[in-house]
Amino acid sequence: MAPNMAPNTANNILLVYGMPSLPAHSSRTTSKDYPYSFSLSTFNPEGRLIQVELADKAADKGTPVVAFRNKNNDNDNDNNNNNNNNTITLMTPVELPSNLTIAPLYNKIFTLTPTVSMTYAGIPGDYRLLTRSVVLTLEGFRKRFATYPPINDIALEVAKVLQKYTTMAGVRPLGLKIILVGEGRMFRVSAAGDVLEAKSDYLVIGDTSGGNFSPLDDEESRPDMREWAESMLKEAMEKRNGIYNTIEIKQV
Numbered sequence: 001m002a003p004n005m006a007p008n009t010a011n012n013i014l015l016v017y018g019m020p021s022l023p024a025h026s027s028r029t030t031s032k033d034y035p036y037s038f039s040l041s042t043f044n045p046e047g048r049l050i051q052v053e054l055a056d057k058a059a060d061k062g063t064p065v066v067a068f069r070n071k072n073n074d075n076d077n078d079n080n081n082n083n084n085n086n087t088i089t090l091m092t093p094v095e096l097p098s099n100l101t102i103a104p105l106y107n108k109i110f111t112l113t114p115t116v117s118m119t120y121a122g123i124p125g126d127y128r129l130l131t132r133s134v135v136l137t138l139e140g141f142r143k144r145f146a147t148y149p150p151i152n153d154i155a156l157e158v159a160k161v162l163q164k165y166t167t168m169a170g171v172r173p174l175g176l177k178i179i180l181v182g183e184g185r186m187f188r189v190s191a192a193g194d195v196l197e198a199k200s201d202y203l204v205i206g207d208t209s210g211g212n213f214s215p216l217d218d219e220e221s222r223p224d225m226r227e228w229a230e231s232m233l234k235e236a237m238e239k240r241n242g243i244y245n246t247i248e249i250k251q252v
Contacts, residue, residue, distance in 0.1 A: 051173055052166050055191035058175030062121035063108070064206035064236045065092040066229040067179050067186050070251070071201075086184040090119055090250045091229045092206075093237050109250045112138060113148040116182035117252045118158070121206030122191075126174040133161050155180050155187040155195050163193025177205040181252045201225070208236060 044050060070087045092108050109119045110131055118134075120127045137157055142148055149157075158178055166173050178189040186198040188205065202225065233247055 049166065049192075052192045055173035055175045056177070059120075059122035059177040059191060059205070060207060062123070062177075062206045063093055063095045064204065064208050064233060065090070065108070065119050065121050065179055066202060066204050066233065067091075067119075067181050067198075068202035068225040068229060069186075071225065088181040088184070088186055088252050089226065089229075090117060090179070090181060090252065091226075091233060091247055092119055093233050093247050095237070107248055109248055111250075112154060112180075113182070115252070116148075116151050116154055116180060117250055118178060118180050120176050120178050122176040123174070126176050130158065130161055130174060130176060130178075134158055151180060151182045151185055151187065152197070155189060155197075159189050159193040159195045162189060162191055166192060179203055179205055202229075209239065 042049075067088055067090050070089055090109050094107060108127075109117055111117050112134065118131070120130075134154070134157055138148060138154065148154075158180065162174055162176065162178075165171055173191050176191055178187075180187040180189070186203050188196045188198060188203055190196075230247060
């Protein structure tokens with residue numbers, strides 16, 4: 001022991017083991033989750049992974065996204081075919097950092113395969129990383145089997161990538177919630193890698209605090225879904241004070 005070290009001083013003990021000493025009244029030391037709140041793979045005494053929960057909160061602050069099943073009474077003047085009930089529409093505002101930004105650079109809906117599309121709420125950079133990883137896997141599958149996997153397998157691949165970032169050392173979870181649509185099916189994937197297939201007529205992710213995203217359950221009195229979604233998205237963006245010039249729409 002160094003001659004000038006006080007053996008009973010907590011700060012000195014921390015310094016010996018290479019850990020930075022904390023101020024006596026640091027806000028970090030007063031949290032009930034310390035030292036679990038900054039660890040990806042350490043459960044707190046309540047059995048929760050705090051960083052994964054915070055990643056979900058980051059996604060919930062993202063631009064809202066709506067996916068809904070098209071019905072015969074919905075506006076669909078572009079295709080009046082008999083398979084309209086099997087199609088799904090994705091809608092999300094294109095939120096821009098300033099009025100001088102080119103909108104296409106911020107498009108959120110990505111076509112993974114000819115029959116499956118994906119969009120997100122959360123952090124754009126994390127979405128690019130996720131998309132690149134999933135596309136490489138899908139293209140490898142296509143080259144080997146001359147076809148793409150079904151949407152449920154794609155949803156599991158997305159979940160695998162997200163879950164991987166909850167267990168790797170030196171990284172953080174991806175702050176994303178994902179919606180995948182195609183083949184008449186809708187899936188939602190969370191930052192923890194949970195996969196949910198929606199049986200309802202619609203899915204909503206992102207910051208929905210600014211709008212009433214609850215259409216009527218009664219089939220006969222249900223509003224036109226496209227008009228409802230567009231109205232709610234505009235209302236939500238006004239509450240967010242976001243800059244947007246259009247709502248991105250894709251029917252799958």
